Amino acid sequence: MPLRCEKPGCRWTAIAPSSAAAREQYREHLKDEHTTEVDAEIPEGMVQVKVDGEWKTMTPEEAKSFHEDGHGD
CATH class of the missing domain: 3.30.160 (Double Stranded RNA Binding Domain)
Structure with missing residues (x-):
């Protein structure tokens, strides 16, 4: 596929x-x-995910789990 x-x-x-x-x-x-590239201070090794219209900082693993659970946009 x-x-x-x-x-x-x-x-x-x-x-x-x-x-x-x-x-x-x-x-x-x-x-x-x-x-989209933004001017924000995000700690090394972290990513941001938009949750209910608000940006949350988390690890890539947390973001992947969040997305796989069907909560991501």
């Missing part, structure tokens, strides 16, 4: 020789197309 972007209206699909390469392409796509 091809790896596709799940963002509404985005038709991006990975074209890669392996699933690992496809995931790397997907990370780059998300970074380049679906992120």
Whole structure:
């Protein structure tokens, strides 16, 4: 099954020789197309996730778990 972007209206699909390469392409796509750079002081190794309209700082592992539990936007 091809790896596709799940963002509404985005038709991006990975074209890669392996699933690992496809995931790397997907990370780059998300970074380049679906992120916004902001001027904020976020501690090293932490990320911010929008929760109920408010930004929360957490570890990447917490953010992944949060997203997998269906709570992310």
